[in-house]
Amino acid sequence: xxxxxxxxxxxxxxxxxxxxxxxxxxxxxxxxxxxxxxxxxxxxxxxxxxxxxxxxxxxxxxxxxxxxxxxxxxxxxxxxxxxxxxxxxxxxxxxxxxxxxxxxxxxxxxxxxxxxxxxxxxxxxxxxxxxxxxxxxxxxxxxxxxxxxxxxxxxxxxxxxxxxxxxxxxxxxxxxxxxxxxxxxxxxxxxxxxxxxxxxxxxxxxxxxxxxxxxxxxxxxxxxxxxxxxxxxxxxxxxxxx
Amino acid sequence: xxxxxxxxxxxxxxxxxxxxxxxxxxxxxxxxxxxxxxxxxxxxxxxxxxxxxxxxxxxxxxxxxxxxxxxxxxxxxxxxxxxxxxxxxxxxxxxxxxxxxxxxxxxxxxxxxxxxxxxxxxxxxxxxxxxxxxxxxxxxxxxxxxxxxxxxxxxxxxxxxxxxxxxxxxxxxxxxxxxxxxxxxxxxxxxxxxxxxxxxxxxxxxxxxxxxxxxxxxxxxxxxxxxxxxxxxxxxxxxxxx
DNA sequence: ATTACTAAATGGCGAGTAG
DNA sequence: TCTACTCGCCATTTAGTAA
Numbered sequence: 001x002x003x004x005x006x007x008x009x010x011x012x013x014x015x016x017x018x019x020x021x022x023x024x025x026x027x028x029x030x031x032x033x034x035x036x037x038x039x040x041x042x043x044x045x046x047x048x049x050x051x052x053x054x055x056x057x058x059x060x061x062x063x064x065x066x067x068x069x070x071x072x073x074x075x076x077x078x079x080x081x082x083x084x085x086x087x088x089x090x091x092x093x094x095x096x097x098x099x100x101x102x103x104x105x106x107x108x109x110x111x112x113x114x115x116x117x118x119x120x121x122x123x124x125x126x127x128x129x130x131x132x133x134x135x136x137x138x139x140x141x142x143x144x145x146x147x148x149x150x151x152x153x154x155x156x157x158x159x160x161x162x163x164x165x166x167x168x169x170x171x172x173x174x175x176x177x178x179x180x181x182x183x184x185x186x187x188x189x190x191x192x193x194x195x196x197x198x199x200x201x202x203x204x205x206x207x208x209x210x211x212x213x214x215x216x217x218x219x220x221x222x223x224x225x226x227x228x229x230x231x232x233x234x235x236x237x238x239x240x241x242x
Numbered sequence: 243x244x245x246x247x248x249x250x251x252x253x254x255x256x257x258x259x260x261x262x263x264x265x266x267x268x269x270x271x272x273x274x275x276x277x278x279x280x281x282x283x284x285x286x287x288x289x290x291x292x293x294x295x296x297x298x299x300x301x302x303x304x305x306x307x308x309x310x311x312x313x314x315x316x317x318x319x320x321x322x323x324x325x326x327x328x329x330x331x332x333x334x335x336x337x338x339x340x341x342x343x344x345x346x347x348x349x350x351x352x353x354x355x356x357x358x359x360x361x362x363x364x365x366x367x368x369x370x371x372x373x374x375x376x377x378x379x380x381x382x383x384x385x386x387x388x389x390x391x392x393x394x395x396x397x398x399x400x401x402x403x404x405x406x407x408x409x410x411x412x413x414x415x416x417x418x419x420x421x422x423x424x425x426x427x428x429x430x431x432x433x434x435x436x437x438x439x440x441x442x443x444x445x446x447x448x449x450x451x452x453x454x455x456x457x458x459x460x461x462x463x464x465x466x467x468x469x470x471x472x473x474x475x476x477x478x479x480x481x482x483x484x
Numbered sequence: 485a486t487t488a489c490t491a492a493a494t495g496g497c498g499a500g501t502a503g
Numbered sequence: 504t505c506t507a508c509t510c511g512c513c514a515t516t517t518a519g520t521a522a
Contacts, residue, residue, distance in 0.1 A: 002278075004496080005247040016328045021335045021389070023382050028506065038498050043507050058381070062505055067385070080329050083322040086258045093263045139300070140265050143309070147263070246515085270487065280517055285488055304486055487522085494516065502508075 003052070008079065009035055010045045011054055015068050015076055023058065023065035088225060093144040095184070095197055095219040097136040099211050102198075103191060106131030110200060114166065118156045123173060123183050125202040131185065132199045132206065133192070134217055142195050148172055148221055149186040158188075174221035176201055177209060184219060245294070250321065251277055252287045253296055257310050257318055265300065265307035330467055335386040337426070337439055337461040339378040341453050344440075345433060348373030352442060356408065360398045365415060365425050367444040373427065374441040374448065375434070376459055384437050390414055390463055391428040400430075416463035418443055419451060426461055 013034055017024045032042035046066065049055045054072030058065045107130040109115055119127045136142050151172065158168035169187040176182040182201040192198075199219060205211060255276055259266045274284035288308065291297045296314030300307045351357055353371040361369045378384050393414065400410035411429040418424035424443040434440070441461060447453065 002247065005244065005250065008247065012325065012328055018334065021333060021382070021386055027504095029504095039505095040498060040500095040507075041496080044496080047507080059506095064506085067382070070389075076325065076329060080322075080325045083254065083318065083325060086254055087318060087322050091263060092260065140263070140309070144263055147312075269485095271485095281486095282488075282517060283515080286515085289488080301487095306487085489521075490519085492516100492518085494514100496514075497512080498510105499512105500508100500510085503506090 003048075003075070004045075006035055006037060006041070007045050007048060008075075010042070011049060011068065011072055012076060014055065014066055015073065019055075019066060019068040020073050023067045025063055026066050027063070090225070091223045093148055093221045093223070095134065095136060095141045095144055095148075095221070096138060097134040097141060097195075097197070097217065098213075099206070099215050099217055100133050100135050100213050102131070102133040106133070106198060106200075109166070112166065114159045114161070115156065119171075119183075119200070122154045122156065123171060125181060125183075127183075127200040128202060128204045130200075130204070132201070132211075132217075134197050134199060134219070136195045136197065137216075144221075145184075145194065145197055148184060151223060152184070152186050154183070171200075172221055174219050176205060176219055177217055178220060180205065180208060182219060184221065245290075245317070246287075248277055248279060248283070249287050249290060250317075252284070253291060253310065253314055254318060256297065256308055257315065261297075261308060261310040262315050265309045267305055268308050269305070332467070333465045335390055335463045335465070337376065337378060337383045337386055337390075337463070338380060339376040339383060339437075339439070339459065340455075341448070341457050341459055342375050342377050342455050344373070344375040348375070348440060348442075351408070354403075354408065356401045356403070357398060361413075361425075361442070364396045364398065365413060367423060367425075369425075369442040370444060370446045372442075372446075374443070374453075374459075376439050376441060376461070378437045378439065379458075386463075387436065387439055390426060393465060394426070394428050396425070413442075414463055416461050418447055418461055419459055420462060422447065422450060424461060426463065 010031060013031070014024055014026065026046070028039045028042040028046065031046070032039045035042060035045075046055070046057065049072070050057050054069055054075055056067045056069055058067070110119070110127050110131060111129040116127065119125070136145060149170065152170040154171040154173070156169045156171060158166050160166065167188045169185055171183045171185050173181070173183050176199060180201055180203055182199050182205070185198045185200060187198065190196075190198075197219065199205065209217070211217065252273060255273070256266055256268065268288070270284040270288065271281045273288070274281045277284060277287075288297070288299065291314070292299050296311060296317055298309045298311055300309070349372040352361070352369050352373060358369065361367070378387060391412065394412040396413040396415070398411045398413060400408050402408065409430045411427055413425045413427050415423070415425050418441060422443055422445055424441050424447070427440045427442060429440065432438075432440075439461065441447065451459070453459065
């Protein structure tokens with residue numbers, strides 16, 4: 001017999017008030033308010049939680065005290081550890097596509113001392129002078145490119161040199177064909193579309209893997225934890241307290 | 243419009259299969275099995291999740307691929323962080339009671355070199371030769387005593403000296419009257435009941451607080467995280483995979 | 485084999501209300 | 504005031520079934 005989400009929220013609410021090591025004084029109207037539900041439902045939930053052995057109730061006069069049982073705590077811990085096992089683990093973004101020859105500016109830009117210095121300092125390697133252009137194949141890869149362009153946290157600043165200005169870009173480190181260190185570049189004003197990434201590496205990738213145009217390659221970016229943007233924070237969860 | 247628990251489980255299940263950075267192939271019977279529900283419910287859940295923008299579906303031939311959206315990920319993260327905020331925080335166990343004079347053996351035992359050495363090494367202080375007996379007042383305190391006796395992780399070994407054997411005990415560090423370092427002892431073969439704790443401390447507590455029999459005292463034990471026993475592991479949560 | 489509709493059963497909800 | 508009952512009502516479920 002599976003518990004409802006609201007019931008879990010109620011349990012969490014009680015636990016949040018130290019309900020495991022203290023008897024917490026609760027009233028069904030107060031609980032109802034905290035859960036955004038009716039008094040009747042709050043009453044039902046407490047009855048249910050008690051029946052399932054997740055809480056213990058004790059009436060002193062007309063006020064009731066509730067204490068979360070070990071079973072109840074375990075219920076919360078189970079949910080928590082299940083979530084944690086899934087969420088607190090590295091997230092892999094794979095970009096798969098085919099090599100193609102671009103406009104050939106990559107080599108020029110990468111070898112500019114301003115850029116090169118920043119790559120060395122912020123990415124930790126001295127890039128081979130040139131970018132490898134990859135046209136992404138699957139919708140997943142294109143989707144991942146979009147996500148990564150937001151996650152990428154290595155900011156390479158633009159600069160000006162005389163009357164010429166050079167734009168900024170973002171980068172993020174990854175692995176090329178599951179073996180070589182590389183970085184994916186997200187150039188602010190690129191000539192390419194959403195289905196293209198430009199990759200740099202300390203090694204000459206075309207040579208290292210004997211790549212010709214049209215060959216399939218794979219870039220893997222691993223995000224240590226959940227570093228994913230949390231722009232939408234529509235928290236509709238338990239508000240703890242009275 | 244609040245989501246159901248089963249729907250959350252479904253979302254988690256999809257996410258667990260790298261559903262955020264990969265399109266996951268799902269079938270409603272398989273999902274139903276993983277969730278312990280019917281095929282029809284699985285179908286409805288997917289429809290619902292898609293309607294709420296938490297997943298995206300894509301049909302290729304007769305198989306459908308599902309991908310968790312950023313909104314969907316945020317939903318999981320919200321739940322997770324809410325749980326974490328409550329669970330991953332120190333837990334306080336308060337024992338309140340009144341001082342009473344016991345059989346007077348405490349001083350003898352504590353001053354035995356074997357015990358004393360272990361206290362010093364495992365608890366980090368040299369105990370005043372004597373225990374303070376506290377008779378617990380509230381049901382919460384008695385409950386907490388029971389819990390702490392299971393949580394207590396400082397094991398003091400028994401020993402024998404000639405023909406006499408001295409029993410083992412467990413202890414856990416705490417704070418006496420919110421100011422002095424102390425430890426609660428859980429003696430294996432005690433003469434006292436479940437409503438009594440024996441407390442030791444580097445200082446002479448009776449003197450330090452001017453305690454007479456019947457005076458109220460409070461011992462607080464703080465457990466860093468959730469170190470609580472998880473004997474009951476009735477996991478009825480999402481089983482990940484096919 | 486799928487997915488997902490409709491129908492009937494179940495279960496949860498809030499309003500009203502008793503104790 | 505409180506808790507928790509009953510009662511309609513609506514949501515969610517499963518079974519059957521269509522596509």
